[in-house]
Amino acid sequence: MPQVRLKHWGRWVSAVVIVVLLVALVYGASQGDISYRDIPYYLVSPIILQGLVGTIVLAVVAQVSAVIIGVVIALMRISKNPVAQAFAAGYTWLFRGLPVLLQILLWYNLALIFPRLTVGVPFTDVVFLDVSTNDVMTTFVAAFLGLALNESAYMAEIVRAGLKSVDRGQIEAAQSIGQTPMQRMARIVLPQAMRIIIPPTGNDFINMLKGTAMASVIGYLELIKAANNIASFNLQVMETLIAAAIWYMVIVSVASVGQFYLERSFDRQDRRPGGPPNARALRRKVAADRGRAPLGRSTP
Known part of the structure; x- marks a missing residue:
């Protein structure tokens, strides 16, 4: 009996x-009042490139700081100290509950609450540092604090989930052979937890690259601010915004490639027989200790 080939009409219709939609979009864009020949010029414009550097620097510094703070908060959250647990829970609740833009604006206007920042001995005249808040709270500092502290609250939950994913038996085995808590964390827990931590961290860094655009509200020179500065003089709004959009796609693509190779590297370690190298070594040592009889005694 001859076979009847299925006709996938849905595929053809959707294609x-x-x-048709793509053709209509391209045609509509070609009819708009946009000078496409000027876009390559804006891509390498000194102001746009300066904004690109500002975007990358702010994103990297804020993300690295967020990871460090997030690890500390996560360790406090899973500790047995009730004070540390309460502080970590309150920290996460506060900075996750406020919008990033609001946090940036609050930091930038901190001088309205604290005109001066003073470091000294409370209730005495001893002062080590006394500076104007406006001198300290620059556009970069305000944007950095708003982005980093908000992201650190999310990183704390990501790290906590990664640490909780490690088999409890391996931690107990490491403890049984005399490893200190720091050794267990560095050699057993973190290498395995990174497989859980890296994917969402990479996604958060990509969001951080795009989230730096909110710093333009307080005047920090990143891509959006640079594009708006140019457009305010020559009124070529779409041309400069398209140039900024292209740069965003470039840096996000580079970050995505880096995330892919980093994830693959940890996946290869985890797929090896016995798990990561430190976990395999731990299993061998525990097995050897169990099979070794004490001197002067015979095994039953």
């Missing part, structure tokens, strides 16, 4: 609809 035709997509092609």
Whole structure:
């Protein structure tokens, strides 16, 4: 009996609809009042490149700081100290509950509450440092604090989930052979937890790259601010915004490639027989200790 090939009409219809929409989009864009020949010029404009550097620097510094703070908060959250647990829970609740833009604005206007920042001995005249808040709270510092502290609250939950994913038996085995808590964390827990931590951290860094655009509200020179500065003089709004959009796609693509190779590296370690190298070594040592009889005694 001859076979009857299925006709996938849905695929053809959806393909035709997509092609028609793309053609309509390209045609509509070609009819707009946009000077496309100026876009390559804006891509390498000194102001745009300065904004690109500002975007990358702010994102990297804020993300690295957020990871460090997040690890500390996560360790406090899983500790047995009730004070540390309460502080970590309150920290996460506060900075996750406020919008990032609001946090940036609050930090930038901190001088309205504290005109001067003073470091000294309370209730005495001893002062080690006394500076104007406006001198300290620059656009970069305000944007950095708003982005880093908000992200650190999310990183704390990501790290906590990664640490909780490690088999409890391996931690107890490491403890049984005399490893200190720091050794267990560095050699057993973190290498395995990173497989859980890295994917969402990479996604958060990509969001951080795009989230730096909110710093333009307080005047920090990043890509959006640079594009708006140019457009305010020559009124070529779409041209400069398209140039900024292209740069965003470039840096996000580079970050995505880096995330892919980093994830693959940890996946290869985890897929090896016995798990990561430190976990395999731990299993061998525990097995050897169990099979070794004490001197002067015979095994039953």
